[in-house]
Amino acid sequence: xxxxxxxxxxxxxxxxxxxxxxxxxxxxxxxxxxxxxxxxxxxxxxxxxxxxxxxxxxxxxxxxxxxxxxxxxxxxxxxxxxxxxxxxxxxxxxxxxxxxxxxxxxxxxxxxxxxxxxxxxxxxxxxxxxxxxxxxxxxxxxxxxxxxxxxxxxxxxxxxxxxxxxxxxxxxxxxxxxxxxxxxxxxxxxxxxxxxxxxxxxxxxxxxxxxxxxxxxxxxxxxxxxxxxxxxxxxxxxxxxxxxxxxxxxxxxxxxxxxxxxxxxxxxxxxxxxxxxxxxxxxxxxxxxxxxxxxxxxxxxxxxxxxxxxxxxxxxxxxxxxxxxxxxxxxxxxxxxxxxxxxxxxxxxxxxxxxxxxxxxxxxxxxxxxxxxxxxxxxxxxxxxxxxxxx
Amino acid sequence: xxxxxxxxxxxxxxxxxxxxxxxxxxxxxxxxxxxxxxxxxxxxxxxxxxxxxxxxxxxxxxxxxxxxxxxxxxxxxxxxxxxxxxxxxxxxxxxxxxxxxxxxxxxxxxxxxxxxxxxxxxxxxxxxxxxxxxxxxxxxxxxxxxxxxxxxxxxxxxxxxxxxxxxxxxxxxxxxxxxxxxxxxxxxxxxxxxxxxxxxxxxxxxxxxxxxxxxxxxxxxxxxxxxxxxxxxxxxxxxxxxxxxxxxxxxxxxxxxxxxxxxxxxxxxxxxxxxxxxxxxxxxxxxxxxxxxxxxxxxxxxxxxxxxxxxxxxxxx
Amino acid sequence: xxxxxxxxxxxxxxxxxxxxxxxxxxxxxxxxxxxxxxxxxxxxxxxxxxxxxxxxxxxxxxxxxxxxxxxxxxxxxxxxxxxxxxxxxxxxxxxxxxxxxxxxxxxxx
Numbered sequence: 007x008x009x010x011x012x013x014x015x016x017x018x019x020x021x022x023x024x025x026x027x028x029x030x031x032x033x034x035x036x037x038x039x040x041x042x043x044x045x046x047x048x049x050x051x052x053x054x055x056x057x058x059x060x061x062x063x064x065x066x067x068x069x070x071x072x073x074x075x076x077x078x079x080x081x082x083x084x085x086x087x088x089x090x091x092x093x094x095x096x097x098x099x100x101x102x103x104x105x106x107x108x109x110x111x112x113x114x115x116x117x118x119x120x121x122x123x124x125x126x127x128x129x130x131x132x133x134x135x136x137x138x139x140x141x142x143x144x145x146x147x148x149x150x151x152x153x154x155x156x157x158x159x160x161x162x163x164x165x166x167x168x169x170x171x172x173x174x175x176x177x178x179x180x181x182x183x184x185x186x187x188x189x190x191x192x193x194x195x196x197x198x199x200x201x202x203x204x205x206x207x208x209x210x211x212x213x214x215x216x217x218x219x220x221x222x223x224x225x226x227x228x229x230x231x232x233x234x235x236x237x238x239x240x241x242x243x244x245x246x247x248x249x250x251x252x253x254x255x256x257x258x259x260x261x262x263x264x265x266x267x268x269x270x271x272x273x274x275x276x277x278x279x280x281x282x283x284x285x286x287x288x289x290x291x292x293x294x295x296x297x298x299x300x301x302x303x304x305x306x307x308x309x310x311x312x313x314x315x316x317x318x319x320x321x322x323x324x325x326x327x328x329x330x331x332x333x334x335x336x337x338x339x340x341x342x343x344x345x346x347x348x349x350x351x352x353x354x355x356x357x358x359x360x361x362x363x364x365x366x367x368x369x370x371x372x373x374x375x376x377x378x379x380x381x382x383x384x385x386x387x388x389x390x391x392x393x394x395x396x397x
Numbered sequence: 398x399x400x401x402x403x404x405x406x407x408x409x410x411x412x413x414x415x416x417x418x419x420x421x422x423x424x425x426x427x428x429x430x431x432x433x434x435x436x437x438x439x440x441x442x443x444x445x446x447x448x449x450x451x452x453x454x455x456x457x458x459x460x461x462x463x464x465x466x467x468x469x470x471x472x473x474x475x476x477x478x479x480x481x482x483x484x485x486x487x488x489x490x491x492x493x494x495x496x497x498x499x500x501x502x503x504x505x506x507x508x509x510x511x512x513x514x515x516x517x518x519x520x521x522x523x524x525x526x527x528x529x530x531x532x533x534x535x536x537x538x539x540x541x542x543x544x545x546x547x548x549x550x551x552x553x554x555x556x557x558x559x560x561x562x563x564x565x566x567x568x569x570x571x572x573x574x575x576x577x578x579x580x581x582x583x584x585x586x587x588x589x590x591x592x593x594x595x596x597x598x599x600x601x602x603x604x605x606x607x608x609x610x611x612x613x614x615x616x617x618x619x620x621x622x623x624x625x626x627x628x629x630x631x632x633x634x635x636x637x638x639x640x641x642x643x644x645x646x647x648x649x650x651x652x653x654x655x656x657x658x659x660x661x662x663x664x665x666x667x668x669x670x671x672x673x674x675x676x677x678x679x680x681x682x683x684x685x686x687x688x689x690x691x692x693x694x695x696x697x698x699x700x701x702x703x704x705x706x707x708x709x710x711x712x713x714x
Numbered sequence: 715x716x717x718x719x720x721x722x723x724x725x726x727x728x729x730x731x732x733x734x735x736x737x738x739x740x741x742x743x744x745x746x747x748x749x750x751x752x753x754x755x756x757x758x759x760x761x762x763x764x765x766x767x768x769x770x771x772x773x774x775x776x777x778x779x780x781x782x783x784x785x786x787x788x789x790x791x792x793x794x795x796x797x798x799x800x801x802x803x804x805x806x807x808x809x810x811x812x813x814x815x816x817x818x819x820x821x822x823x
Binding site: 009011017018019030032033120123124125126127128130131134194196197199200352353354355356357 | 432433434435529530533536537598599601602608610681682683684685686687688689690
């Protein structure tokens with residue numbers, strides 16, 4: 007029993023085209039399924055046709071919001087494969103831009119969460135505050151969204167002391183605003199009524215369904231790539247991974263808001279402590295890395311992002327694979343959307359639940375090859391030579 | 398005869414009401430924009446005053462589509478009847494003098510009955526469209542009826558009891574401000590119930606854009622949609638006019654008898670604008686509440702409060 | 715409801731909207747904008763059209779030899795060509811690309 011109600015592929019709540027197939031009885035959602043294939047662009051195939059340096063700019067455009075994460079992951083990946091060492095100051099600058107991009111992405115998500123519960127004013131105010139971060143990005147890198155900052159071998163522009171001062175004062179003001187939003191999330195009765203208890207994902211389910219990022223951390227699964235497998239200079243910058251145990255959409259919102267505060271702290275620390283020196287190792291525009299494979303993992307704003315490359319000695323990669331965090335969270339999203347027992351999901355909860363996993367479907371749509379003949383080759387991270395992992 | 402026609406159709410008749418409705422929509426949009434640090438309507442006319450009229454005309458030029466699964470007669474009849482019902486209700490509200498365009502004994506009850514008929518038309522409009530989204534929206538609208546009708550009626554009844562008359566013209570002629578002390582409770586209940594009736598945030602559940610894409614309105618286009626949107630604006634005029642008459646003393650104010658015809662409409666406009674400001678403030682600072690939470694809110698808090706208000710007004714007066 | 719005081723204080727603040735095109739926002743001056751090209755410095759080495767990720771530069775000839783031909787509608791403003799040119803013939807700027815409905819106006823001469 008139940009009526010089929012499609013939410014999408016064109017719907018005011020979706021920033022991209024996604025189809026959520028709901029089976030609905032009255033106001034209650036009985037069954038759900040997600041089809042995320044509408045934004046497939048053939049990126050992995052296109053990456054096989056470009057040289058490594060050209061591929062960086064294509065990898066940047068896999069997603070507009072997570073573009074810092076994708077370029078950092080790609081650069082670390084190829085640097086590990088080809089044995090290129092990025093200078094120390096470059097790694098600090100990369101960390102600064104990565105954390106700034108995290109602030110921008112989480113502020114955008116806060117606006118989208120507000121929009122999905124109908125809170126237009128918070129949406130406008132969050133995007134107004136995000137402008138501050140985007141202006142800072144433009145000042146450092148030259149672009150607001152597609153920053154073109156990371157290259158294989160380092161970064162392209164430096165941050166001078168005047169810009170650093172400006173960044174610190176703008177971020178201090180932003181921190182005040184974000185503390186206000188945190189208080190709003192904790193105290194506003196209507197926001198709490200719409201998010202507390204909504205989209206329940208127990209800890210065991212989060213582990214089973216391999217949720218990553220804030221979705222897992224709000225269900226008391228403490229998994230953060232910056233802590234478990236540090237890259238860049240994350241071992242030298244102090245921060246606390248944010249974990250909540252409420253297992254609902256409110257927990258995820260609080261995790262992200264706290265992460266904004268942590269990231270602002272990290273950027274301020276890094277601006278003071280970054281060593282001076284070179285920012286870029288010279289790399290020829292067309293180079294041929296030795297044949298082999300490499301994997302790089304990065305904590306994107308949405309979770310654990312993984313890039314895999316296999317080269318056969320030519321100037322273009324043989325195979326490049328991108329596994330985005332939203333792909334890992336989709337199974338958790340489907341589990342959250344179904345009503346089971348006394349966990350009841352209303353139609354009105356569907357935008358909140360789907361938005362709380364922070365879906366970035368354009369990152370996610372890849373062709374999945376299912377090998378039925380049984381000749382699957384497994385490679386474990388420990389077996390890759392440590393020098394090739396890329397740091 | 399000619400003067401009667403001018404009264405009915407131009408001033409203070411339908412044209413005046415439509416112009417006021419557009420003005421209040423402009424005021425609402427501009428206020429919400431300013432509260433959100435934006436600009437609001439800007440380009441159509443001075444300060445964007447002609448924007449609602451421009452939207453109305455734009456909708457009239459679109460293609461009129463009747464979905465093939467829709468109940469043809471009901472689909473067309475609902476917007477027309479909704480407009481007629483709400484305009485009739487607005488004509489009872491005294492806007493230019495202490496006497497409304499229509500006035501009869503017991504017209505406060507007539508206005509409340511017409512409001513309920515409008516809500517039934519909302520349900521019919523949603524149910525006559527073949528889309529699932531519109532059915533969900535229509536059912537939600539009917540669900541909400543169960544919640545806010547009673548507090549709305551009871552808060553009006555409290556004022557009627559304290560004024561001692563069922564006739565809106567007599568209540569307006571008294572010119573008493575009922576916003577302080579006990580009546581503040583009634584004013585607050587009326588404002589919240591008005592937000593729910595008008596389908597505005599935080600209660601725009603039947604038209605939740607993020608969940609069911611405009612809900613019961615989703616299949617309407619062109620002149621039917623223009624008429625439905627005009628009906629919404631007239632409803633805004635109706636409720637703010639009702640609030641002005643019942644709680645803020647109507648169009649009466651200090652004026653020498655010769656200038657009454659000029660000053661009373663202006664007083665009405667000012668008081669109505671104040672009520673619209675309050676409604677816009679609530680709208681700009683709230684999120685949308687869920688349907689089951691709304692019904693719980695109504696029956697747990699609003700209904701007892703409105704019963705208490707009615708009982709206290711009858712007892713005190 | 716907890717936002718009500720912030721929202722009311724917005725009435726006293728200046729609007730955040732920039733009424734384009736009458737007003738422009740203040741730019742920091744570091745934007746990666748439209749390319750400029752100095753023909754006298756170019757030697758026709760061909761590095762720029764080999765390195766462009768978006769295939770926005772074409773190899774062409776004029777009376778002085780080989781030279782690049784830029785298509786701004788395909789350019790992604792990554793500035794790889796600016797970095798790789800050995801004679802610094804391709805110039806950076808902070809101007810944004812013009813909005814035109816005639817592609818021939820998007821040439822860099």
